[in-house]
Amino acid sequence: MSKARVPTLNHSIPVEKICYDDRGLVPAIVQDYLDGTVLMMAWMNRESLQKTLDTGETWFWSRSRQELWHKGETSGHLQKVRSLRYDCDSDALLVGVEQIGDIACHTGERSCFHQVEGKIFAPPADTLSELFATICDRRDNPQSESYTCKLIEGGDNKILKKIGEEAAEVVMACKDDDSDAIASEVADLMYHTLVALAYHQVDVRSVYQKLQDRKK
Numbered sequence: 402m403s404k405a406r407v408p409t410l411n412h413s414i415p416v417e418k419i420c421y422d423d424r425g426l427v428p429a430i431v432q433d434y435l436d437g438t439v440l441m442m443a444w445m446n447r448e449s450l451q452k453t454l455d456t457g458e459t460w461f462w463s464r465s466r467q468e469l470w471h472k473g474e475t476s477g478h479l480q481k482v483r484s485l486r487y488d489c490d491s492d493a494l495l496v497g498v499e500q501i502g503d504i505a506c507h508t509g510e511r512s513c514f515h516q517v518e519g520k521i522f523a524p525p526a527d528t529l530s531e532l533f534a535t536i537c538d539r540r541d542n543p544q545s546e547s548y549t550c551k552l553i554e555g556g557d558n559k560i561l562k563k564i565g566e567e568a569a570e571v572v573m574a575c576k577d578d579d580s581d582a583i584a585s586e587v588a589d590l591m592y593h594t595l596v597a598l599a600y601h602q603v604d605v606r607s608v609y610q611k612l613q614d615r616k617k
């Protein structure tokens with residue numbers, strides 16, 4: 402994975418706008434910045450939020466130890482902050498992080514990941530990642546009625562032919578300036594592109610990573 406650019410977080414959130422509860426705390430949900438996997442929930446106070454903004458790594462307030470807590474300081478599983486958002490009444494934070502070292506959640510035991518028949522299965526939180534997980538499951542556990550399986554059985558010849566066709570259909574829909582058709586054809590193209598990724602064992606996360614690396 403290429404070296405992430407450190408974002409200028411201080412401008413991404415107006416600290417003075419955040420509403421803390423009567424203990425001076427605000428809940429912070431931490432998600433993987435690429436596919437939205439929910440990693441953990443912890444509490445921040447004004448000081449830990451400011452340290453998070455200043456350092457680009459997550460700092461929380463430990464209610465049990467009553468002290469600031471730099472996530473990953475002892476384990477090395479740091480969370481590099483890539484985005485910071487707040488809800489409509491500014492009393493909850495959503496922190497998008499790049500996990501450094503290993504799974505950087507609360508327990509470090511991957512408890513945020515489902516175990517399905519002994520395999521670790523991360524529940525991704527965005528539509529494309531979820532569809533990609535289903536496509537990979539069809540690839541690995543073929544089903545007779547599955548369109549995805551038929552494509553994969555046909556290999557590159559079948560998959561790439563469909564990508565060509567769907568791309569042409571996107572072009573035609575755009576030429577017709579037909580909003581519904583454009584959305585529908587782009588959905589078809591995205592689906593078939595995800596099948597190509599799965600067939601070639603390329604994780605959709607690496608596509609997300611490329612897009613993140615190109616952010617200006």
Ligand SMILES: N=c1c2ncn([C@@H]3O[C@H](COP(=O)(O)OP(=O)(O)OP(=O)(O)O)[C@@H](O)[C@H]3O)c2ncn1[C@@H]1O[C@H](COP(=O)(O)O)[C@@H](O)[C@H]1O
Nearest residue numbers: 532535536539544546547548549550563566588589592593
């Ligand atoms: N998201 C999609 C999806 N998008 C598009 N398509 C299929 O892609 C094809 C689009 O091709 P065309 O527009 O050319 O239509 P067509 O004439 O039916 O296609 P051909 O038979 O000529 O290949 C259609 O058959 C669509 O059903 C999809 N097929 C499956 N999925 C999802 O993939 C997952 C696994 O599905 P199965 O593999 O069918 O179990 C499920 O979550 C599905 O919802």
